[in-house]
Amino acid sequence: MLASQRHLFEMPRDICYLSSASYSPLPLKTLEAGCAAVGRKGAPWTLDAGFANRQHERARAAAAALIHADPADVALIPSVSYGVATAAKLFAIARGARVIVLEDDHSSPVLEWRMRAEAEGFTVDTVRRPDDGDWTSAVLAAIERPGAPPVGLASISSVHWSDGGLIDVDAVAAVLKRQGAVFLIDATQSAGVLTMDVSRLDPDFVIFPTYKWLLGPYGRAFMYLAKRHQGGVPLEQTAAGRRNVRAENEVYFTDLRYVADARRFDMGERDHFISMEMAAIGMEMMAEWGALAVAQRLALLTERIAEGVRGIGFSIADRRLRAPHILSLSFAQAMPQGLIEGLASEGIYVTARLGRLRVAPHVFNDEADVDRFVAALARRLR
Numbered sequence: 001m002l003a004s005q006r007h008l009f010e011m012p013r014d015i016c017y018l019s020s021a022s023y024s025p026l027p028l029k030t031l032e033a034g035c036a037a038v039g040r041k042g043a044p045w046t047l048d049a050g051f052a053n054r055q056h057e058r059a060r061a062a063a064a065a066l067i068h069a070d071p072a073d074v075a076l077i078p079s080v081s082y083g084v085a086t087a088a089k090l091f092a093i094a095r096g097a098r099v100i101v102l103e104d105d106h107s108s109p110v111l112e113w114r115m116r117a118e119a120e121g122f123t124v125d126t127v128r129r130p131d132d133g134d135w136t137s138a139v140l141a142a143i144e145r146p147g148a149p150p151v152g153l154a155s156i157s158s159v160h161w162s163d164g165g166l167i168d169v170d171a172v173a174a175v176l177k178r179q180g181a182v183f184l185i186d187a188t189q190s191a192g193v194l195t196m197d198v199s200r201l202d203p204d205f206v207i208f209p210t211y212k213w214l215l216g217p218y219g220r221a222f223m224y225l226a227k228r229h230q231g232g233v234p235l236e237q238t239a240a241g242r243r244n245v246r247a248e249n250e251v252y253f254t255d256l257r258y259v260a261d262a263r264r265f266d267m268g269e270r271d272h273f274i275s276m277e278m279a280a281i282g283m284e285m286m287a288e289w290g291a292l293a294v295a296q297r298l299a300l301l302t303e304r305i306a307e308g309v310r311g312i313g314f315s316i317a318d319r320r321l322r323a324p325h326i327l328s329l330s331f332a333q334a335m336p337q338g339l340i341e342g343l344a345s346e347g348i349y350v351t352a353r354l355g356r357l358r359v360a361p362h363v364f365n366d367e368a369d370v371d372r373f374v375a376a377l378a379r380r381l382r
């Protein structure tokens with residue numbers, strides 16, 4: 001069993017941070033690398049010609065490893081919404097078809113399709129949050145609803161950000177394939193914690209940022225694109241995306257053909273001296289621990305909380321329906337006012353999400369943290 005990794009973070013003992021589904025702290029190693037990198041940007045003459053390329057290829061490889069992808073199939077992007085906008089330029093949804101999204105899914109995998117639906121003649125079919133918490137069955141039923149128009153695309157999270165509901169992407173991929181539909185997975189809340197093997201799953205797109213579960217900075221995200229989509233036009237037109245547009249050339253625009261792989265979709269200013277390396281470090285740490293070990297450790301903590309709050313009057317989804325690292329506590333009535341703020345005043349950080357309490361431990365948390373949270377919650381609800 002993976003032990004708590006608290007010693008790798010700058011985290012005072014009286015801080016009980018249970019909010020990594022919002023944003024995680026940076027490991028000490030990342031903080032140090034970030035400080036060194038700021039200094040490097042202050043002295044750019046110290047950088048050799050191959051520096052930038054080494055940085056983005058290191059980050060690309062680290063991201064690819066988390067989903068068992070070939071690094072050549074992964075693009076460097078700044079956000080999930082950027083990735084979804086990129087995907088939207090690469091294929092057309094048939095007129096009359098449906099796009100499947102989840103109720104109250106994060107805006108990034110949803111709004112692009114809502115914005116396009118009317119003009120492009122498709123509908124957005126929103127899968128309602130199931131009362132029994134079984135998102136997978138609800139999504140499968142929506143895709144296969146008798147008499148409904150064909151599905152052109154499912155653009156969904158692999159773990160629902162608000163309630164930690166788990167979506168079995170293997171089962172969803174299988175039914176989508178039968179309809180010839182495109183599958184875009186927002187893996188923000190799962191990459192690094194839940195195993196994903198794109199070489200077996202064969203989704204069309206998988207997108208995730210680093211600032212939550214991957215212990216990285218804001219502004220760094222990654223996009224896997226299946227090879228069948230790599231011939232399209234990127235969101236931005238950059239020199240790096242073309243075969244030979246180089247400032248060092250005598251003729252600047254020498255070869256305007258796009259590079260052959262997912263690198264054509266890399267964002268502008270990918271030569272980021274500071275946060276690219278910071279992103280790589282967190283992803284490498286997660287890979288070193290391994291998703292199975294991380295998930296096992298976090299399941300132990302969320303189960304301990306679930307057990308501890310039993311009897312206080314919360315309802316919690318069945319264990320097999322929720323992610324191992326996000327626990328959503330539903331109140332019988334409304335959440336008491338000031339609860340989140342009160343806990344924060346004691347150094348205990350959890351979040352209110354859509355009327356529920358979301359608890360999201362990470363590798364730096366330990367049993368003392370969760371016991372403290374449970375005791376404080378019980379005391380405040382008495």
Ligand SMILES: Cc1ncc(COP(=O)(O)O)c(C=O)c1O
Binds near residue numbers: 021022080081082108
């Ligand atoms: C499921 C999900 N997708 C995406 C994001 C972030 O999207 P973006 O990178 O576009 O800001 C979040 C942040 O909370 C999220 O929970």
